[in-house]
Amino acid sequence: MAVINEMEIRGVVVGTFQENxxxxxxxxxxxxxxxxxxxEPERIxxxxxxxxxxxxxxxxxxxxxxxxxxxxxxxxxxxxxxxxHNSEIPVLERSYQSMRDYLGDNLSDIPHPDGYxxxxxxxxxxxxxxxxxxxxxxxxGSVSYFVNGLLFSGDTLFRGSIGRTDLPGGSxxxxxxxxxxxxxKLPDDTIVLPGHMLQTSIGEERNNNPFILDAxxxxxDK
Numbered sequence: 581m582a583v584i585n586e587m588e589i590r591g592v593v594v595g596t597f598q599e600n601x602x603x604x605x606x607x608x609x610x611x612x613x614x615x616x617x618x619x620e621p622e623r624i625x626x627x628x629x630x631x632x633x634x635x636x637x638x639x640x641x642x643x644x645x646x647x648x649x650x651x652x653x654x655x656x657x658x659x660x661x662x663x664x665h666n667s668e669i670p671v672l673e674r675s676y677q678s679m680r681d682y683l684g685d686n687l688s689d690i691p692h693p694d695g696y697x698x699x700x701x702x703x704x705x706x707x708x709x710x711x712x713x714x715x716x717x718x719x720x721g722s723v724s725y726f727v728n729g730l731l732f733s734g735d736t737l738f739r740g741s742i743g744r745t746d747l748p749g750g751s752x753x754x755x756x757x758x759x760x761x762x763x764x765k766l767p768d769d770t771i772v773l774p775g776h777m778l779q780t781s782i783g784e785e786r787n788n789n790p791f792i793l794d795a796x797x798x799x800x801d802k
Contacts, residue, residue, distance in 0.1 A: 583607060584771075585728040587708065591773065592627050595619025597646035600775055602732060605633040606707025613705055614638045614654065615725060615732050616775055618646045621653025636705040637661050639697065641734025641775060642722040643668035644747075645675035648690050661694035663703060665714065667721030669693075671749060697723055713762050717755020718743035724763065731772045731782070737763060739772075739780040742791045756795045764792070 582589045586608060592601045599618035605611060612633035617624050628635050635658050638651055643664060651662050664672070676690045697703060699714035703725065710725040715736045722743070725732040735743035737759055745752040768783030785792055 584730065587728060587730075588631060588633070589730070589773075590627055590631055592620075592624055594623065595646060595649065598776060599646045600773065600777075601650070602773060603628050603631060603633065603635075604708065604710075604727070604730075604732075605631065606705065609705070609707040610634055611636050611705035611707060613703060613708065613710060615710075616641055616647040616734065617650035617654055619649045621650035621657075624650055625654060625657060635660060637663060637703060639703045639710060639725060640664040640668075641724065641732065641736070642719045643671035643675055643690075644719065644735070645678060645690075647734070647775060648672065648675060652689055652691055655691060662691055663695045663697050664693050665698065665721030665723050666693075666696040667716070668719060671719045671721065674748060699723075713758075715755070715758035715762060717745055717751050717753075717758055719747070720749045722755075722758075726766065726770075729767070729770055731763065731766060731770050733763070733772050733774045735775045737772060737780075737785060737789075738774045738776065739778050739784070740789055742789075743775075756791065759792060760795050760799070 588605045590603045601617050602615040610633045612635045697712045701712045703710040710727050713724045715724050718735045766782050770782040772780045
């Protein structure tokens with residue numbers, strides 16, 4: 581568990597798709613947000629219990645199946661709201677069917693959202709505010725969450741790469757616009773915690789990510 585700027589953060593790699601779920605809480609109030617609970621709800625809740633936190637809300641970056649399959653299991657134990665961008669409703673519906681086809685009938689229902697996040701909005705618990713950055717392109721309603729030097733980038737920005745844009749609702753132009761016009765405005769020392777694989781930083785990606793370098797080069801040539 582890491583303690584950064586009076587926040588406690590624990591990453592949990594879950595499921596067949598090795599998705600990064602994050603639990604983030606205020607060190608003072610112990611109120612917590614679960615970001616992208618993709619699978620293994622019992623394990624996620626065990627980590628939250630080990631942290632000694634009070635889980636208050638689920639905030640998702642997007643609605644693909646590998647990011648949402650633990651939501652029902654968590655909500656069965658904790659009656660807490662599940663938040664996502666409203667453009668993700670069709671994505672959630674497709675995800676449920678595709679994951680059922682892949683995993684069979686043992687898949688729990690994906691619940692309907694209890695509320696919605698929007699660009700420049702916040703997801704808040706006592707002592708902690710996640711700032712919402714709408715970064716469509718991987719999906720229409722993909723968002724990233726920024727708080728105190730940390731960026732939870734979902735499947736928008738990865739170490740040395742970006743999210744897929746060849747799935748329904750994807751757009752290469754949109755994802756690059758969101759990355760270059762929004763995420764690159766964050767300080768270079770911003771720690772990026774993505775939905776898969778290893779963490780990185782905004783400065784590292786600005787200087788070395790081939791997709792970003794190509795996009796910035798094209799902007800300069802205009």
